[in-house]
Amino acid sequence: MIYQRTFFILLLLPLAWHIAHAQGAPPAEAYFLTFSLNAQRLPVLCNPIDSATASADCYGVDYDDSGRPIRITRLFFGNFNSRGPWTIMKFRYDTLKSGSTSIHRSWHNPAGMPVQIGVAHGETALYDSTGFLIMYTLTNEAGERVEKVNAVTRSMFRRRDEGLTLQEWKYSNNKQFTGSEEDFWNTQFAPLDRNAWFRLFKMDENGFIEEESPLSLAQRPVPFPDGIYRKGYERNDCGQLLSVRYYNQEGLPMADSSGVGSIQYDYDEAGRVIEWSSYDLQGNPKGRLEFGGAARMVREFRSFDGKLIGEKLFDESGEELELSIDDIES
Numbered sequence: 181m182i183y184q185r186t187f188f189i190l191l192l193l194p195l196a197w198h199i200a201h202a203q204g205a206p207p208a209e210a211y212f213l214t215f216s217l218n219a220q221r222l223p224v225l226c227n228p229i230d231s232a233t234a235s236a237d238c239y240g241v242d243y244d245d246s247g248r249p250i251r252i253t254r255l256f257f258g259n260f261n262s263r264g265p266w267t268i269m270k271f272r273y274d275t276l277k278s279g280s281t282s283i284h285r286s287w288h289n290p291a292g293m294p295v296q297i298g299v300a301h302g303e304t305a306l307y308d309s310t311g312f313l314i315m316y317t318l319t320n321e322a323g324e325r326v327e328k329v330n331a332v333t334r335s336m337f338r339r340r341d342e343g344l345t346l347q348e349w350k351y352s353n354n355k356q357f358t359g360s361e362e363d364f365w366n367t368q369f370a371p372l373d374r375n376a377w378f379r380l381f382k383m384d385e386n387g388f389i390e391e392e393s394p395l396s397l398a399q400r401p402v403p404f405p406d407g408i409y410r411k412g413y414e415r416n417d418c419g420q421l422l423s424v425r426y427y428n429q430e431g432l433p434m435a436d437s438s439g440v441g442s443i444q445y446d447y448d449e450a451g452r453v454i455e456w457s458s459y460d461l462q463g464n465p466k467g468r469l470e471f472g473g474a475a476r477m478v479r480e481f482r483s484f485d486g487k488l489i490g491e492k493l494f495d496e497s498g499e500e501l502e503l504s505i506d507d508i509e510s
Contacts, residue, residue, distance in 0.1 A: 205232065205253055205260045205290075208240025214451035215239045215252060216419050218387035219345075219368045220313045221283070221305040223249050223271075226418035227451055232258035235450060236485040248273060257485075260290035265297050265364075279309035284323060294321050297364050299329045313337050327352055332361040340380065346395075347379040359394065368419070370411055375402045388419040401429050406436050421445050433461055438469040450486060454479050465496040472503045 213227035213235055229235055232255050240253040252269045254261040261267060266287035274282045286302035287295050294301045300318035308314050318326045318333040326333045334350040351357040359372035359379055368389040372379065376394035384390045393410040396402045403409050410427040425442045428434040435441045441461040448454045457476040460466040467473035474493035482489045493501040 205240060205255055205258060208232070208242055208251075208253060210241045210243075211255075212239050212241065213237075213449070214418055214420075216367050217365055218419055219381065219383050219389050220307075220311075220387040221303075221316055221365070222387060223252065224386070224419055225249070225252075227449065237261065237450070244273070246273075262290050266295055268292060280314075281307045281311075283307075284319070286319075286323075298362075299331045299333070300326050303365070312339065332357050342382075344380055344382050347381065348377065370404055373405045376404075384415065386415075386417060386419065388415045389413055390415075408434065408436060416447075418451065420447055420451060435461055435466075438467065440466045440468055443468075448481065450481075452479070452481055452486070454481070465498075467496050472501060474501055474503070 210225075211229045211232055211234070212225040213229060214225070216224050218224050225239065225241060229238060232238060232240055236257055238255050240255050241249050242251040244250045248271065250271050252271075254264060254267050256263070267290045268288040270286050270288060272284040272286075274284070276282065282304055284302060284304045287297055289295050298318075301321045302319040302323065303316055304319055304323070305316040306314055315334065315336045318331075320326050329352045331352060332349045333352045334354075336348050336350065338346045340346050347359070349357045349359055349361065356377065358374045359376045360374045362371075363369075369379065369381070369392060372394050375396060377397040378395040378399055379392060380395055381392040382390045391410060391412045394402050394404060401409055404411065408426045409429045410431065412425045412427060413421060414423045415421055423442060423444045426434050426436060426440075433441055438458075439460050440458045443456055443458045445453055446455040455476070455478050458466050458468050459475075465475040467475045471477065471493060473495060475496045476494040476498075478492045478494070479488060480490040481487065493503050495501055
């Protein structure tokens, strides 16, 4: 019996060593609390910290000789963070004869093996000689455009007057499609429905969305799914949303179906939303129907590991509601 147990333990030792070894991430050149992509599909890293263990969740970054990110790693107390759809993001930069450039991003697990998000293993963004994004394409493991899938696999961008950009989408068969398909990496734009065949938007100096509006196939204004025709955003230098305001076809302020004309957001040092509050067109607190009439939400995170430990909802008068997010979602 002792020999059998010893033999079993010896069999497990290599596996235990492999698991422990796989969890530890190699040192990175720099560490940041927040990471996102702006509207130009470029990486934005904010809130630098001294080490991988200075915060529960962070991003480790390695650079090429030109100072461009070539590897971004999601970390949890200095170990690989495998709780999300990707752990490692790799970048490759190419310059074409035309003077345009491309950036290829691919997604990997802690062992460095490719992982699929949606229908793709990666994405190639193409920029003109001025650095303006003209197209991005979803790619397979070989770095080629994803084909024979029921999904949008390409988006194209054109400059318009007054600093505006026009976006359209191509299905895997290269036919034009609506902007209703979900984009995993879209953290800047609002969702669209099948009425939107184009999106007209304006960026701020950091490449983040400042305003956007959907257009029909004839390039005429159509509303977002919530009935709003144009949305205007105020963001900080990291691209985090500070406020959103709603406008009608004439560009005048309007309210949504809840009577809300604007929403404001606040963040903690780790870049997490800790509070939002909603207002009518006169600037008075106004409840949101999708949140059970709440006009304000406050969130609390555990300092040790960043876990969400509390959410409170308040009505227009400031009274706490006997509701939770789970109650609303159910």
